[in-house]
Amino acid sequence: MKIATWNVNSLRARADRVEDWLRRTDVDVLAIQETKCKDENFPWELFENNDYEVAHFGFSQWNGVAIASRVGLEAVERTFAAQPAFGKGGKDPAQEARAIGATCGGVRIWSLYVPNGRGLQDEHMPYKLEWLRQLQENATGWLADEPTAQIALMGDWNIAPLDEDVWDIDFFVENEMTHVSAPERAAFNAFVEAGFADVVRPHTPGPGVYTYWDYTQLRFPKKEGMRIDFTLASPALAERVETAWIDREERKGKGASDHAPVVVELR
DNA sequence: ATGGTCGCGAGGCGA
Numbered sequence: 001m002k003i004a005t006w007n008v009n010s011l012r013a014r015a016d017r018v019e020d021w022l023r024r025t026d027v028d029v030l031a032i033q034e035t036k037c038k039d040e041n042f043p044w045e046l047f048e049n050n051d052y053e054v055a056h057f058g059f060s061q062w063n064g065v066a067i068a069s070r071v072g073l074e075a076v077e078r079t080f081a082a083q084p085a086f087g088k089g090g091k092d093p094a095q096e097a098r099a100i101g102a103t104c105g106g107v108r109i110w111s112l113y114v115p116n117g118r119g120l121q122d123e124h125m126p127y128k129l130e131w132l133r134q135l136q137e138n139a140t141g142w143l144a145d146e147p148t149a150q151i152a153l154m155g156d157w158n159i160a161p162l163d164e165d166v167w168d169i170d171f172f173v174e175n176e177m178t179h180v181s182a183p184e185r186a187a188f189n190a191f192v193e194a195g196f197a198d199v200v201r202p203h204t205p206g207p208g209v210y211t212y213w214d215y216t217q218l219r220f221p222k223k224e225g226m227r228i229d230f231t232l233a234s235p236a237l238a239e240r241v242e243t244a245w246i247d248r249e250e251r252k253g254k255g256a257s258d259h260a261p262v263v264v265e266l267r
Numbered sequence: 268a269t270g271g272t273c274g275c276g277a278g279g280c281g282a
Contacts, residue, residue: 215272
């Protein structure tokens with residue numbers, strides 16, 4: 001079985017690319033982030049025509065997550081328990097479409113779009129950290145309930161856990177940029193401490209290995225990217241990982257997402 | 268690649 005995660009940065013704008021990629025890559029499950037649409041604008045036929053079932057969670061032009069599967073799609077959950085809401089500038093906090101779960105071929109898949117944080121002093125940062133804390137609390141509970149559960153926490157984590165996961169750590173620190181701060185890294189590492197392993201890094205060692213390249217500043221041709229898209233696997237699932245790879249080719253050319261797909265192959 | 272981002276949706280926000 002082959003499972004993948006991809007922040008497509010608008011599914012409608014990327015529909016042809018996504019279809020070509022699915023046919024070429026032949027994955028069984030794809031966790032999608034940033035569909036950037038509501039159900040009525042979702043390209044359902046793209047998946048139907050290629051024999052995938054799909055579940056979507058999106059209700060505006062912002063965020064939006066989905067799971068496509070051709071090995072079953074059961075027990076779909078939209079949001080995790082106690083998922084924090086966000087309200088900018090004192091507005092009433094609203095739930096956001098950042099998490100969808102489904103069981104596919106015996107694996108509990110979560111497609112996750114972790115809040116960006118926006119700035120170290122921005123009100124979006126405590127939201128990001130609390131969002132991660134609540135997710136980690138849930139994930140710890142899932143493992144406690146069923147230690148042999150096969151769980152994949154897949155998506156855009158908006159965190160670079162290691163210095164080598166950004167193209168110039170000094171640049172990030174000097175400019176007080178997000179994604180590399182101690183609290184963000186601690187939030188990520190809490191999942192690892194809870195028993196979830198990054199199953200992609202061992203097969204794609206750095207430095208200089210990334211999953212995201214900003215559209216601006218010629219970041220991609222200059223090989224200035226960030227590794228922020230991860231699959232964290234429960235122990236029982238991690239045991240099944242045969243190999244993993246980042247499809248950097250998909251970042252090339254006109255009409256590419258700013259994120260590359262990340263694929264995990266299971267025994 | 269001597270230039271300088273996208274997408275959504277129709278102005279400005281988010282990344």
